[in-house]
Amino acid sequence: MLGPFSTTGIGSMPHTEVLSACELILQHFDIPFWPQMPKYSFNEQMIPQFSEGLPGVVFDSDKVYIRKDEEIIVEWLSNYHDEMVSPMSESFAVGLYGMQKLIKDRLKIFKGQITGPVTFTLSLKDEDGKLVYFDETLRELCLMHLKAKVRWQIEFLRTFAEDIIIFLDEPILQAVGTSAYISVEQDEATRLIKELVSFIKSLNAKAGIHCCGRTDWKRVLALDIDILSFDAFSFFDFFKIYRDEIAEFLDRNGYIAWGFVPTTDDLNALRDEEIIEKSLIKIDEISKTLPLIRKNSLLTPSCGMGSLDIPNSERICRVLKELKSRMING
Structure with missing residues (x-):
């Protein structure tokens, strides 16, 4: 299903023209994904985008928070079940619907994404400004809500694609265990991710996790994920230290x-050729001791492209295509 060095993206794009972003993705990536478009709307940012339908959620101009209405929350929790879905409307995921409009022939594979439960609960606040992670009830509420979002998204994507990949975007993982989040227990953060990963896989989709910073790769590689996505441009040297854990992950058919x-x-x-040469050297280095790398690898930008301008996003697409060609052909 996943060809060696197939290309895909993380999620965000810099466009404000929806179909332009979708067309660029369909033209350049082996594994298409739907574009998150933070410059198009506040609703497209990574926390608001997946907050729609959350019990007690309030959208107030350029901020979003939870109002702790105990009656509403208790009722929702008492009625929750794993078959529940939480739809994403076009006003919160315009790129998702743009893809549906453009795709005429059923695709073999498609990638979706969702904000991971650790980043979601350590970013969203209640009406008093407290992070919802530190309220046990709200933390569980958010996890269940994200499950309902995942189920709906997978069902939606299956209307135009056979095989589905869902990435959990977890940028805050890089800070868990540091002084900034000293009161966040590693085991609890791991549990939240494990539950959502397990849920994705129970729906016969592949589960990936993306973290664009330096994190505890030993812990992440031990998760039952199918794909680990990270900023290899900046953190390759730190990542390669975990050779044994990477080997075990690859042996489980991880990518x-x-x-x-x-x-x-x-x-x-950097020039395009410099980026490509640096990448080739890194793959050559690590594949000498981990030959499965040449089979079980994908290529992506280091993170989302939403903060760039359009010409640079187009450049990244071209560089990825050329990099794939060079990786395969030597």
């Missing part, structure tokens, strides 16, 4: 999605 093409200022500091 590494290498974010070799930078989405930061480094993009403007």
